[in-house]
Amino acid sequence: MRKPALSDEILLKVEKPARYTGGEVNAVMKDPDRVDIRFVMCFPDVYEIGMSHLGIQILYDMFNRREDVWCERVYSPWPDLHRILKEQQIPLFALESQEPVRKMDFLGITIQYEMCYTNILQILDLSGIPLSAADRGAGDPIVIGGGPCVYNPEPIAEFFDLFYIGEGEEQYDALFDLYKRKKAAGADRMEFLREAAGIPGIYVPAFYETAYKEDGTIASFGPAEEGIPAVVTKQLVRNFTDAVYPEKPVVPFIRATQDRVVLEIQRGCIRGCRFCQAGMVYRPVREKDVERLKEQAVRMLKATGHEEISLSSLSSSDYGQLEELVIFLMEECSGKGINISLPSLRIDAFSLEVMSRIQDVKKSSLTFAPEAGSQRLRDVINKGLTEETILNGAQLAFEGGWNKVKFYFMLGLPTETREDMRAIAELADRTAARYYETVAKEKRNGRCQITISTSFFVPKPFTPFQWARMYPPEDYTDRAGTVSAAVKEQLNRKSIRYQWHEADITVLEGVLARGDRRVGQVIRRAYEKGAIFDAWSEYSDYGRWMDAFAECGVDPDFYTMRERDSDEIFPWDFIDTGVTKEFLRREWKNAMEAVVTPNCRERCAGCGVKKFGGGVCIEDQN
C-alpha cells in the first residue's frame, strides 16, 4: 500500500488533504526500479486548477506510454501546507510515489500565466532545489519550463535549466533518449544541456547572453558559445488527428475546476485577433478528424465516468464538422446522465438549438465576447464581430427563451477613447432594449439580465500589440469608472450589471509578460518577501512587489509605460513561432488604421507559418 509523505496529523490539519495524497483513478503507478527516467510534471498552482489543465494530461499520458519513463505530478501546496513544509522541513513530493521531487531526473513546469511565477520558486524552494539553474549540481533534477509563457522565457530564464518552446508532443522523445544516452555515458549536467540545446525547440538560457543599450533596451542577444543555435523554433504537431491524446485521463477525488472530459477538437485559430497570443503562437489552425474525436469521446467517458464532456478549442464554431460531432455526442450521452458543454461557440440558430436541448434555458446564460464596445475599436483589435451579429444573436436567444446574457470586454486596448468605453454600456443597453422589443410582456420571465464583465488588456509577446504601451493602475480604475458611470445613464440600467477586475495585478502581469532577464531578480525578491499565489486576489500584494522592484533597482514602468520602437529588439525575438515580426508589424500598423485583416480561411494574410506545412495553410491543396 502507498504510504503518504505527510503524517495523518498534517493531512487532517490542512484544507483538502486529497490535494496531496494522489492515488486517483487512472493515476499511473510504476516500479521505480524498472524505469530509467523519473519525471515529475508540475502545474504551479493549487491542485484543483492544475488538475484541470489539458496539456499536462496529454504529456503525462504520452510520457507514461514509454516503459522507461515514469511521469508523476506535483502542484503548489496551498499556503497552509506551505507553512508546515517550511517549518518541519519536509521536502515537496510527487503525488504518485510520494517521494521527494528532488530525487527525480526531471522537473517539468508548465507555465500558463505570469502570475504563477512566484509559485515556480515555491516549488523549487520546497523541493530543496537551488532557485538558480547556475547553482544546481549533479543531484538536482533538470528543470524544464513549457507552456504559453515560455514564448517569453527571459524573466524566469535563470530559474530553468532548459525551456521547451512549442507543442510538447514533438521533441520529448528526443530529449529523453539523449538523457539516457548521456547518463549511460556518465556525462555531466552541462554536457547534457549543451547537446540538448541542439534539439529543435529546446532553449538552454545558460548558453545565451544579452547586451543592453544605455536606454535599457536590448543591444544584442545571442548564443554565448559556438554550436548553440541562434534561433529556437517552436515545435508544432502537423498531423493533429494522429497526435497522442489521453484516453484515460486522471480523475480527481475533489472537484477540480474542469471536472469533465475535455475533447480537443482543433488547435490554433483562424481569427487573428490582435490582442490574442494563443491565436498567434498556435498557428496554423489544425482540425482533428471527426471520426477520431467520436472514438476518443466514447473511450474517455468510459474510462473516467465523468458526467460531462466539453469541447476545447480557441473557437469551436470554426471547426468544420461541429454539427456532426455535436449531434453524435447528444445521441451518445442521452439517457446516461452526461452533460455536454460547448464553450466558445458563436451564437446562431444551430448553437441555440443545440443548447436548448442540452441545458435548462431558464437557468443558463449566453455569452458574447465582443472584447471592445465600439465597432471602431473592434476593427482595431481585428475582432470580426459586428453589432448586428451580436444583437441578432441575442434576439434569437431571447426568442428561444433565454433572458440572461453575459458580455466580456477588455479595457485599456490600444487607441481606446472615452467613447469606446461608453460604447460598452450602450451595447448592453441596446441588447436589453432588443429583449423588451422581442419578447411580449406576458411571455417575459422577469427582466432580462445583462452582465458586463471587463478585464484589463495586457500586451503579450508575439502579438501585433507587443509594441503597445500600458497605463498606470489609477488609469485602469478610472476606465472602469467611466464604464460604470455610463451604465448608470442607460435607459435599461436596471437590467445591466457591471463587474470589473482589479487593476494592480494587470500592471504587474504586464511587466512579467514582456520583461527581460533583469526582471528575474525581482521575482526572486518578491518570493523572498513572501509572495506566492499572486493569481489569487486574497494572497496577492501589489505593494510587496513594488518594494521588490525598488530594492532591485528595476523600474517597472520601463516595461509597461513605453510604446516600443518598431525596430526594438525584444527579449523573445530569438524564438521563431513561424509568425514573422514583419507580419506582426504590419498588423500593428493595420490596427492603428482600424483596418481589418480577413481570417485564414477567407484569405491568407501571409503571417509566415505556412513554412511549417500544416493545418489551414495546406487545406485543399493536396
Place this chain on the structure above:
Amino acid sequence: MKIRIKFRKYGVMKFIGHLDMMRFFQKAMRRAEIDICYSEGFSPHQIMSFAAPAGVGITSGGEYLDIEVHSSRTSEESLRVLNDVMVEGVEIISYRKLPDDAKTAMSIVAAAGYTVTIKDGYTFSGSGEDPGTEAFRHGLESFFARPAEVLVTKQTKKSEKTLDLKKLVYEFRVEERCRRPAFFLMVSTGSTDNLKPELVLEAYFASMGIPWKPEALQIHREDIYARSGADTPAFVSLGETGEILI
C-alpha cells in the same frame, strides 16, 4: 430494482470526505456500466444514497450505499466489474438485491461499531507512561458507574445538544491489541441521536484525567447496523439484508 452495496474504506481514502466519495461512486457506476436509474429533468442524478458515511480520517470495514438499477448482473459479476474500477483504498465487499419495499439504509441506521486504536509513535501523557489496558478498564467502570446519566454536550452547526451516553452507548469494551489498549464501541447512529465515537472517548478520557489528543487515535468503523425488530434491542448488520443475485 434496489441494490445495497457494502464497501471497505482504508489507506489514504480515509481523507476523502463524503461528498467526494459520492462523486467517486457516481463516476464509478458509469465506468462499471452499472444500469443505474437517473432522476428526471435537465440535470439528472443517479438514484443513490449512503448510510451514515464515516467522517474524514476514519477507516471503515462496513460502509453502505443503496442504488436503484433497471437491470443487474449477478452479484459476483457486479462485484468484479465494480472492483475493477475502484482505487486502492476502496473495496466492494457485497452487492445484494433488496426487497422492493425495503427502506433505504440511510433511514434504518441505528448503530455503528468502532475499534479505536492508538497510532504508533503516539502517547497521551507526553514523556510519561500511558495507562495500560487494565487501568483503562477500571476507568471505564467508574465512567459508567456514575449515577443515572452520563451527560455530554454535542456541538452542532446551530446549537448545542445534551446527550446521555448511558442510553446511547450500547457497548464499550477495552481490549488489548498489540500490547496496547484498544477500545471497542457500539454507539447510536442515524438521523436522531447520532453519536460520534470521538465524543464518547473524549468524555471517557477526561474522566480519567488523560489529555485529549484526537490525532493519536485511529478510529476504524467495523460495521453499521439496523435494529433487528421493533421491540428487540438487538442489531443486525446492514449487509445482511437482501439476497445475493445469481
